[in-house]
Amino acid sequence: MKPEEKQAAARALLDNPLFERLMQELEAAAINGCINAKFTDHEARAAFAAESAGGPQLLRKAEVPGGAGQGRRHERACVKRA
Numbered sequence: 001m002k003p004e005e006k007q008a009a010a011r012a013l014l015d016n017p018l019f020e021r022l023m024q025e026l027e028a029a030a031i032n033g034c035i036n037a038k039f040t041d042h043e044a045r046a047a048f049a050a051e052s053a054g055g056p057q058l059l060r061k062a063e064v065p066g067g068a069g070q071g072r073r074h075e076r077a078c079v080k081r082a
Helices: 003-015 017-036 042-061
Strands: 063-065 071-073
Touching: 017 042
Parallel strands: none
Antiparallel strands: 063 071
16 A cells, blocks of 8 residues: 555544544443443453553544645544543
8 A cells, every 4th residue: 555545544534433433432331341340350440441541542643644744633522631
C-alpha cells in the first residue's frame, strides 16, 4: 500500500460512525469490567483499566493529514476530558 492509500484508509476508518460506536462500546465494556471485577481480583481490574485506557490513547495519537500539509487530530465527541 502506498502512503497516500494508507492515509485515505485511516481517514475513512476514523470518520466512520460505526468505528466510533465500536470504540465507545469497547471502552464502556472495559470500564464496566473494571467496576464489576471482584474486589480482591486486582489482576482483572488492572487488565480492564489498561484496556479502557488503550482505545482513547490510540485515537488521540491518530493523526490524519489534512489540507495544506497540516495534520488534524481525530477528537472523540463522546469523551470530554478536562
